[in-house]
Amino acid sequence: xxxxxxxxxxxxxxxxxxxxxxxxxxxxxxxxxxxxxxxxxxxxxxxxxxxxxxxxxxxxxxxxxxxxxxxxxxxxxxxxxxxxxxxxxxxxxxxxxxxxxxxxxxxxxxxxxxxxxxxxxxxxxxxxxxxxxxxxxxxxxxxxxxxxxxxxxxxxx
Numbered sequence: 085x086x087x088x089x090x091x092x093x094x095x096x097x098x099x100x101x102x103x104x105x106x107x108x109x110x111x112x113x114x115x116x117x118x119x120x121x122x123x124x125x126x127x128x129x130x131x132x133x134x135x136x137x138x139x140x141x142x143x144x145x146x147x148x149x150x151x152x153x154x155x156x157x158x159x160x161x162x163x164x165x166x167x168x169x170x171x172x173x174x175x176x177x178x179x180x181x182x183x184x185x186x187x188x189x190x191x192x193x194x195x196x197x198x199x200x201x202x203x204x205x206x207x208x209x210x211x212x213x214x215x216x217x218x219x220x221x222x223x224x225x226x227x228x229x230x231x232x233x234x235x236x237x238x239x240x241x
Contacts, residue, residue, distance in 0.1 A: 112137055127205075167201040167208070174198060182207075 172180040201208040
């Protein structure tokens with residue numbers, strides 16, 4: 085999906101969304117401070133923590149949310165893709181750059197093109213008929229090197 089009303093890279097054109105997003109980030113920060121620790125046992129525990137913060141923030145708007153839900157249409161029959169797909173070429177150093185982050189891959193892939201599916205919490209790499217999965221992503225604009233472990237599948241599902 086691509087935005088149709090905002091210019092790419094122009095954050096000031098998206099103020100109606102960025103303002104509440106900033107408020108939510110501050111609420112999460114406050115909840116983490118009250119919790120006393122930023123460590124979670126599992127990803128599911130962290131997601132449950134975030135869901136609790138969001139539900140508390142939405143409680144004051146419950147009537148408006150319920151009124152909007154009443155007029156929402158049915159979801160499409162086919163689920164939309166939850167990823168962004170791009171093609172990258174593995175450099176002679178055994179890696180590739182994606183969104184200003186350098187990722188390494190096995191050296192046998194030097195010179196090959198990879199199809200990268202970028203999800204919100206992971207990368208999936210596809211090279212010819214071999215699927216490389218299980219790569220975690222890095223958020224932000226970090227340029228640190230990121231080494232990953234691969235699980236090679238026999239065929240792509």
